[in-house]
Amino acid sequence: MTDVHTLAGAYALDAIDRLERARFENHLAECPPCGAEVAELTKTMAALSGATAEVPPARLRAAVLTRSAATPQTRRAVHRRTFRLPGRRWQRLTAAAAAVIALGGGGAVGYEMASQSASLDDTRVSAENKQIAAVLAAPDARLHSTTTTGGGQVTVVSSDSRNEAVAVLTKLPSPGAGHAYQLWVISDGTPRSAGVLATGRTGATELVSGIRGAQLIGVTREPAGGSKTPTPPLVAQLRLI
């Protein structure tokens, strides 16, 4: 019974902060009996809800049904990229990197996102996941985060020792018809493309290589397929040093 396992009760009660939640969910992924215990404890608290039930105002029903009718359901992601970090490496995981995992939230282990391409090869996805996990677990992993012009967030975990970074783009505004977001690594004022999102996509997780010596990671809105040089303005920029 590891120390982290004693968090099962606090986890079922939502009595932990985001970092510990991420850490515990990582543990759950490696411990099926713990998952069963948590499910039972969560259900135990749900069993108390009969005792506190209260009929809500009738307008709530109308509001919920109206809103749900106008809300598209999230479909299962084409690829569910879930990765686990081995226990000991997790200990080294900086708080910063854990925060990025926590960003995924939503109860899934690690984080998941729709892939940019439905035909993405599974093997490649798996290899990339390993690289992403390695960046997050790097002893020198550092977190940078900023909000995007017009809403949304860009979070980057960079590791100089690995010469790599993971960029997580979430809930950006739509780039508009025929446009896409593009990532740039900027060294001494010279931008180099670090990947183009699929047309219209508003979120992604990208592995960015060759960041050593770079000062900035930037995001621009470009015509579909990306551009050779960034089109101003930068919708987000993160200072790496």
Next chain:
Amino acid sequence: MTCVAAGDHDAFAALYDAIAPRAYGLIRRIVRDPALAEEVTQDALVEVWRTAFRFDRERGSAAGWILAIAHHRAVDRVRAEQAAADRERRAGTAGVPFDEVVAEVTARLEHEAVRRCLRALTGIQREAILLAYYGGLTYRDVAEHLGAGLPTIKTRMRDGLIRLRDCLGVTLG
């Protein structure tokens, strides 16, 4: 739930009727303010609709899943408000009376089995669980509030819940 995940609006309306009183009652205990409780319940149930595909029958009941979402949303809201209140308190405003949480919740739990099972817990188990679940406190806050060590509170939350589970006869499936 399978129908809801497949996009069936009628099934979702039926699900609403079955679960809304429990979700609203729970959220209301946590956020206290009725108008805020309506807003949080609305957000939580729309999230249930939106993410219904995530529900995994093997990991518990639909009610448990939905109420966990409701709880999570309510606690998030309380913590956000609490953070704001802390900032205000530093400016001289009074804080939130957590002592009332346990007494109030216990008094309102009218269900006999629940009362009996809660009474079967030790004082610290009961307080730790109720403060966290209905007060939205983290175990660190609970430890500070009860003047107990972190390992003690973590352990009491877990063994208290296990005792509660056994007393209420909760099983998966």
